[in-house]
Amino acid sequence: MTTSSACHVDVAILGGGASGALVAAHLLDRVDGAPSVALVEPRAVLARGAAYSTARGEHLLNVRAGGMSAFNADPTHFVAWLQRQRAHADAGAAALASRFMPRREYGAYLEALLESAPGAARLQRVAAMAAGITPVAAGYRIRLADGGHVDARMVVLAIGNLAAPLPLPLAGADALGVGQVVEAWDYEAVAAIDGDADVCIVGAGLSMVDALLTLHAGDHRGRITALSRNGLLPLAHAVAAPAAGDWTALLPLGVRGRLRALRDWARHEAAAGRPWQGVLDALRPHVQALWTAWPEAEQRRFLRHAVRQWDIHRHRIAPEAAAVVASLAAEGRFVLHAGRARALEVGPRPRILYRRREDGSDAVIDADVVVNATGMEKRITRARSPLLQDLLAQGLARPGPHGIGIDTGVDGALFDRDGRPLPGLWTLGALRAGSLWESIAMPELRGQALQVADAVHARLATPSR
Numbered sequence: 001m002t003t004s005s006a007c008h009v010d011v012a013i014l015g016g017g018a019s020g021a022l023v024a025a026h027l028l029d030r031v032d033g034a035p036s037v038a039l040v041e042p043r044a045v046l047a048r049g050a051a052y053s054t055a056r057g058e059h060l061l062n063v064r065a066g067g068m069s070a071f072n073a074d075p076t077h078f079v080a081w082l083q084r085q086r087a088h089a090d091a092g093a094a095a096l097a098s099r100f101m102p103r104r105e106y107g108a109y110l111e112a113l114l115e116s117a118p119g120a121a122r123l124q125r126v127a128a129m130a131a132g133i134t135p136v137a138a139g140y141r142i143r144l145a146d147g148g149h150v151d152a153r154m155v156v157l158a159i160g161n162l163a164a165p166l167p168l169p170l171a172g173a174d175a176l177g178v179g180q181v182v183e184a185w186d187y188e189a190v191a192a193i194d195g196d197a198d199v200c201i202v203g204a205g206l207s208m209v210d211a212l213l214t215l216h217a218g219d220h221r222g223r224i225t226a227l228s229r230n231g232l233l234p235l236a237h238a239v240a241a242p243a244a245g246d247w248t249a250l251l252p253l254g255v256r257g258r259l260r261a262l263r264d265w266a267r268h269e270a271a272a273g274r275p276w277q278g279v280l281d282a283l284r285p286h287v288q289a290l291w292t293a294w295p296e297a298e299q300r301r302f303l304r305h306a307v308r309q310w311d312i313h314r315h316r317i318a319p320e321a322a323a324v325v326a327s328l329a330a331e332g333r334f335v336l337h338a339g340r341a342r343a344l345e346v347g348p349r350p351r352i353l354y355r356r357r358e359d360g361s362d363a364v365i366d367a368d369v370v371v372n373a374t375g376m377e378k379r380i381t382r383a384r385s386p387l388l389q390d391l392l393a394q395g396l397a398r399p400g401p402h403g404i405g406i407d408t409g410v411d412g413a414l415f416d417r418d419g420r421p422l423p424g425l426w427t428l429g430a431l432r433a434g435s436l437w438e439s440i441a442m443p444e445l446r447g448q449a450l451q452v453a454d455a456v457h458a459r460l461a462t463p464s465r
């Protein structure tokens, strides 16, 4: 059911991407006794969010299908769903599990999951942006950007990946021409870039790769450059089993000690003919434990000195995507510059002014179109979210460690400005990255979604609280 302006429910989930949809599916997993749930999401389609709303076939998951089940308790769930789709009817489970599927298929999977939840009839769809939350006697009133409101006993904040703005002062922004600056997560706008346009992509992470793949799929003829501070590109996955080794030996070590130990471990693997990627895969389930074992000062050292190296090794891309990037670079059709962007000058052709990493000299890239591929904004005070700014201003939330995300308890309960957990208000996913570091991908989201749903159920069972 779609509601536009006002409703009253047991639980309001703000954000209907993967996280919000998973929480809703858990809450609606029974016909009798399911709570009434409102899913507040401005996008036309549920369960997609920033990652899975792309309709482009070249945008692949960066995890093999075998690792993308929505449920920890049923690791083959996504692959079994794929096998039920006509397009994959002839494919074996093992072959499907090893593939990097198009992200649009994953979005369809999550959407189907939500629609088929036994209690789905108790879901109210609110097609709006949440703009603020006010505590009221019976719970919370959620103010909507369209002027309406939702009253709920409990609230789950599932607003996920907030896009980072270009890290540049826009000189003459008023004069910006239509289509001169395009957001990488606006997948169709990237696809609509003129084939002869010179394109400068700011950022060199996974969103840059998305944009590059789309330009390549459209046989782009113009010059493509990217600019990133470090000049590093995401690395590729390899066929590797998680390496054998004792990750707990890393726990007492600081940043330098851990990096040294990881390099030694990777060298040991290489000497035995095994790819280094297996070391990262062995660590992957323990990243939260490794992060939380560090005192804040050591976490800060990691953020200052090692984060980009970590990111390119941890957030890897499908080998087929890496092959396209490498061949475009080898042919000179894609050039990556290393430097810090300083300004975007607007004119008939926008110009990016930047400072070269290698020698600190000033340089310029001019292009017809600038693509903002700077990814997600981790620093909460800079996030362009009226809802979050409202929560911070009211003291209903406070920044998480290092200013990343918001501060939460172990079950995702929001901490107010004095560090007290707020009753009946939880979050999950990217907003917990300061506390947990590894908190944006499916292996963490599926566990957190169940955890939040359990907390909601427990509170529903104790009406006096």
Ligand SMILES: Cc1cc2nc3c(=O)[nH]c(=O)nc-3n(C[C@H](O)[C@H](O)[C@H](O)COP(=O)(O)OP(=O)(O)OC[C@H]3O[C@@H](n4cnc5c(N)ncnc54)[C@H](O)[C@@H]3O)c2cc1C
Binding pocket: 014, 015, 016, 017, 018, 019, 020, 040, 041, 042, 043, 048, 049, 050, 051, 052, 060, 061, 062, 063, 128, 129, 130, 131, 158, 159, 160, 161, 162, 206, 207, 210, 385, 387, 428, 429, 430, 440, 441, 442, 443, 445
């Ligand atoms: C390009 C990209 C590719 C990725 N690929 C993978 C992958 O292959 N595998 C993997 O495990 N992870 C991947 N990820 C990680 C990804 O973060 C998660 O898998 C997952 O999509 C996160 O879902 P989410 O619901 O937490 O956040 P989001 O997907 O960001 O969804 C949040 C939703 O909240 C809505 N929203 C925001 N503010 C409000 C508001 N105020 N009121 C109401 N609604 C609001 C937004 O419209 C959005 O739909 C990728 C991420 C990106 C960005």
